[in-house]
Amino acid sequence: MNSPLFGITMGDSSGVGPEILLLAAHAGRIPVPYVVYGDLAPLAQLNEQLNLGLTLRPIATPADYTPGPVNILDAQLLQPAQLTPGKINAQSGLAAREYVIRATRAALAGDIAAFVTLPMNKEATQLSDPHFTGHTELIGELCGSDDVTIMLASPDLIVTHVSTHCSLREAIERCRQPRIQTILELTWHAVRRLKPNARVAVAGLNPHAGENGLFGREEIDEIRPAVQWAQAQGWNVDGPFPPDTLFYLAVRRHKYDAIVCMYHDQGHIPSKLLDFEGGVNIALGLPIIRTSVDHGTAFDIAWKGQASTRSFEAALDMAVRLAVLP
DSSP states (O other), X not given: OOOSOEEEEOOOTTSSHHHHHHHHHHTTOOOXXXXXXXXXXXXXXXXXXXXXXXXXXXXXXXXXXXXXXXXXXEOOOOOGGGOOTTSOOHHHHHHHHHHHHHHHHHHHHTSSSOEEEOOOOHHHHHTXXXXXXXXXXXXXXXXXXXXXXXXXXXXXXXXXXXXXXXXXXXXXXXOOHHHHHHHHHHHHHHHHHHOTTOOEEEEOSSGGGGTTTTTOSHIIIIIHHHHHHHHHTTOOEEEEEOHHHHHHHHHTSOOOXXXXXXXXXXXXXXXXXXXXXXXXXXXXXXXXXXXXXXSOOOGGGTTTTOOOOHHHHHHHHHHHHHHHOO
């Protein structure tokens, strides 16, 4: 760990990110030195609106960090007149993207040990960047990493994904042996850091995992060969298994520590059902450590002081764990 500092991006100012940050700081639930990548103006307005009484200190570089106040690397992209809590806002979407870029560059430079991202709104960010699909893809591009994926982690379940932010039709096309092998490798090494005796299962793509080709051949032609490749590496990986029973075996019977899923909703739905507020999003395949809350901007409750900080606290705890693990 090159730096004892951690970074936090405040997310889209129209959503719950800023208040999650301030509520956690006010409750003393950020137990490590940290700097905020964001804008002072919305944080100051929200601090006053929620009557939190926090001291907010704008700084120019992470080296200017001082213990005590909330240290903000003020991007100066948003002014009070531009704030629209609970509504799509092109300027706040653009600003949220910039915070992530600055935090990523700081992590690459070793100025921060890791960083946690608070939620962005894809629709708002796409108003200025039509190609934006998500945090992970943006950070991967900045890091020069082509093979990236997300891992969702909670005490009961860890899942990774062969594809994430794309249409279901495209997700099926991405279900190819080379990509599956890449995700298996990323998953195996990540889970082994958290659980040395990890057991990884692989979900099928089709109902009943294809039932020997009756409902599709992806399991036979693409997934099973990837699993056999992983087993040849000496990894404790098995599958593909029918998705409708695999999560029961992992969560209720404790047979597996992680599941490699073939597409976004296959992994996200059970993860959020099990622990919507406490799940953590971890980016895999990067040379830096980035974790995130596992929820969106929640415009319906933004700036009302109602947002839960649980996922943020879990994401920060995970970032710290990964930063100190060998």
